[in-house]
Amino acid sequence: MTAEEFRSQLDERIADAESIIKSFLPKEEGYQKLILEAMNYSVLAGGKRLRPIFMKESAKLFGDMKLLSPFMAAIEMIHTYSLVHDDLPAMDNDELRRGRKTTWKVYGEDQGILAGDGLLNFSMETALKAYESAENLEDHVRIAKALQVLYKKSGVYGMVGGQCVDVYLEGAKTPMDMDTLMFIHKNKTAALIEASMMVGAILAGADDGAVAKIEKCAYNIGIAFQIRDDILDVIGTGEELGKPIGSDAGNEKQTYVDIKGIDESEKDVEAMSKEATEILESLPGDHEFLKELILSLVDRRK
Amino acid sequence: MTAEEFRSQLDERIADAESIIKSFLPKEEGYQKLILEAMNYSVLAGGKRLRPIFMKESAKLFGDMKLLSPFMAAIEMIHTYSLVHDDLPAMDNDELRRGRKTTWKVYGEDQGILAGDGLLNFSMETALKAYESAENLEDHVRIAKALQVLYKKSGVYGMVGGQCVDVYLEGAKTPMDMDTLMFIHKNKTAALIEASMMVGAILAGADDGAVAKIEKCAYNIGIAFQIRDDILDVIGTGEELGKPIGSDAGNEKQTYVDIKGIDESEKDVEAMSKEATEILESLPGDHEFLKELILSLVDRRK
Numbered sequence: 001m002t003a004e005e006f007r008s009q010l011d012e013r014i015a016d017a018e019s020i021i022k023s024f025l026p027k028e029e030g031y032q033k034l035i036l037e038a039m040n041y042s043v044l045a046g047g048k049r050l051r052p053i054f055m056k057e058s059a060k061l062f063g064d065m066k067l068l069s070p071f072m073a074a075i076e077m078i079h080t081y082s083l084v085h086d087d088l089p090a091m092d093n094d095e096l097r098r099g100r101k102t103t104w105k106v107y108g109e110d111q112g113i114l115a116g117d118g119l120l121n122f123s124m125e126t127a128l129k130a131y132e133s134a135e136n137l138e139d140h141v142r143i144a145k146a147l148q149v150l151y152k153k154s155g156v157y158g159m160v161g162g163q164c165v166d167v168y169l170e171g172a173k174t175p176m177d178m179d180t181l182m183f184i185h186k187n188k189t190a191a192l193i194e195a196s197m198m199v200g201a202i203l204a205g206a207d208d209g210a211v212a213k214i215e216k217c218a219y220n221i222g223i224a225f226q227i228r229d230d231i232l233d234v235i236g237t238g239e240e241l242g243k244p245i246g247s248d249a250g251n252e253k254q255t256y257v258d259i260k261g262i263d264e265s266e267k268d269v270e271a272m273s274k275e276a277t278e279i280l281e282s283l284p285g286d287h288e289f290l291k292e293l294i295l296s297l298v299d300r301r302k
Numbered sequence: 303m304t305a306e307e308f309r310s311q312l313d314e315r316i317a318d319a320e321s322i323i324k325s326f327l328p329k330e331e332g333y334q335k336l337i338l339e340a341m342n343y344s345v346l347a348g349g350k351r352l353r354p355i356f357m358k359e360s361a362k363l364f365g366d367m368k369l370l371s372p373f374m375a376a377i378e379m380i381h382t383y384s385l386v387h388d389d390l391p392a393m394d395n396d397e398l399r400r401g402r403k404t405t406w407k408v409y410g411e412d413q414g415i416l417a418g419d420g421l422l423n424f425s426m427e428t429a430l431k432a433y434e435s436a437e438n439l440e441d442h443v444r445i446a447k448a449l450q451v452l453y454k455k456s457g458v459y460g461m462v463g464g465q466c467v468d469v470y471l472e473g474a475k476t477p478m479d480m481d482t483l484m485f486i487h488k489n490k491t492a493a494l495i496e497a498s499m500m501v502g503a504i505l506a507g508a509d510d511g512a513v514a515k516i517e518k519c520a521y522n523i524g525i526a527f528q529i530r531d532d533i534l535d536v537i538g539t540g541e542e543l544g545k546p547i548g549s550d551a552g553n554e555k556q557t558y559v560d561i562k563g564i565d566e567s568e569k570d571v572e573a574m575s576k577e578a579t580e581i582l583e584s585l586p587g588d589h590e591f592l593k594e595l596i597l598s599l600v601d602r603r604k
Contacts, residue, residue, distance in 0.1 A: 031485045034467075035458055035463065088392075090390075090391075090411035090415060091412050091415065109392035110392050111470070113387055114387075114465060114466050114469065116419070117384075117419075117422065121458065124426055125457055128446065134446075137439045140443070141442070144433045144436075144442065151423055155427055156328065156334055156338060156341070156420045156423065156424060157334075161333070161334035163416060164334050164336060165334055165336075167413070168336055171412070180333060
């Protein structure tokens with residue numbers, strides 16, 4: 001696949017994910033119009049829609065797509081609510097995200113908290129719409145499993161848990177050991193990628209063995225992506241990264257590269273992405289686009 | 303039923319609900335111990351556990367109890383997360399609740415936000431445990447319906463929606479008309495009572511007609527409870543209420559009593575609680591305790 005072919009296939013999939021996400025957003029009407037606007041403003045702030053794309057590509061490997069769309073929208077709502085709450089003054093205090101004002105900056109801090117709550121809650125209402133396409137007990141069981149994976153990986157034993165430890169250690173200025181760092185990366189970054197790919201596979205009919213492989217593949221992608229981020233922070237140029245070099249170092253926040261060094265980190269990224277593609281090759285279906293997508297994420301220069 | 307009999311039956315039910323809620327709380331261990339502690343601290347702050355009790359009493363009317371317990375814990379987690387976020391500095395800025403420091407006051411504002419997020423997310427993980435007791439398609443369908451009701455009533459078309467409008471109007475100091483006030487009461491107060499009773503009925507096997515009756519009954523209880531609150535705020539004594547008389551009036555927040563006057567408000571409470579008990583009487587099972595519970599809530603002097 002040439003770089004142009006990949007770019008064009010990626011754009012197509014982003015457009016598809018955007019259109020599915022939009023179809024599940026609430027209408028901005030009624031007494032509570034303000035919070036519905038704030039929720040839609042947050043979701044429509046852009047982004048590459050990587051999680052819904054990973055979900056759909058994983059589902060394609062196993063074939064049955066009829067339960068999928070509500071979960072694609074739901075995982076993007078979960079990702080978005082986490083950003084809305086991260087940006088709050090009591091958390092990262094960010095006023096801009098992707099060049100636009102953050103949700104709390106536009107709607108106020110109180111409505112920012114509520115919009116995040118509303119989005120997490122609405123993700124559940126949205127995912128539950130998959131039941132409208134359930135035809136038999138097997139479909140019900142798949143939805144139940146998908147819900148269990150999605151909310152475990154996004155909660156205190158996943159994303160929220162990682163976020164809690166990250167925020168706590170930033171405040172405490174405690175030096176970070178490798179185990180703690182990996183806990184944060186696994187939960188804050190990898191968990192939602194794991195959820196995306198596992199939910200796609202489960203809904204499409206993968207058996208438990210295949211879902212376990214998918215989980216390991218997604219873990220590798222998430223961690224390799226995160227280490228690449230840390231490497232770029234050290235060796236990248238300000239222009240390519242769009243942020244000051246070494247900004248995390250300035251904050252005294254220990255990274256993977258600080259602990260292992262650049263060379264070892266590069267080797268780890270390569271080993272993890274190699275393992276991820278090997279796992280994919282052991283699964284049915286066409287994985288060419290997924291493999292290119294992984295490469296684009298772990299080999300990126302910005 | 304004498305006052306003592308009611309009190310003793312209520313205490314028994316509170317103890318039962320407490321024990322069910324506790325059995326679903328997370329163990330305080332692992333890297334993310336801090337947020338698990340903050341979540342448990344919030345849930346264990348006390349309270350009458352009215353929502354789980356309403357859920358179980360409604361289920362008893364229809365009989366099948368095997369799917370119920372996880373949902374009892376889940377609705378208390380939802381109620382609790384809403385209090386944790388309400389108390390935040392950017393919302394009501396409360397440092398005390400039921401005589402104890404609020405969650406953010408103990409764990410910090412950032413962990414307070416995350417603990418609320420963690421609880422809402424964990425409510426889903428908890429409710430989904432009902433699948434462990436599902437034996438057939440009928441059980442799966444009941445759980446699906448219960449999840450749909452629970453998260454609709456707790457989200458932007460329920461509790462969060464009411465909260466959004468309440469917070470917005472408080473900030474804007476806009477005078478409140480009756481329609482807006484009823485929107486807030488229906489969503490902020492009644493919606494979770496509706497969810498409690500409907501979920502109990504659905505899981506226990508009630509048909510759609512009975513669930514619709516239960517919804518109306520719960521709506522009446524929620525609104526009557528709220529109007530009673532407004533009346534007490536005007537006529538109560540500081541000692542009985544445990545807060546300064548007319549504190550809402552001091553905040554220029556318009557209440558039901560401001561709009562309709564005390565006498566009309568008293569009549570409305572009576573009519574609504576009468577209708578609620580009449581609906582109960584049209585349903586199967588033993589409603590004696592539920593009727594006493596309603597009376598205790600709408601006739602209370604504090």
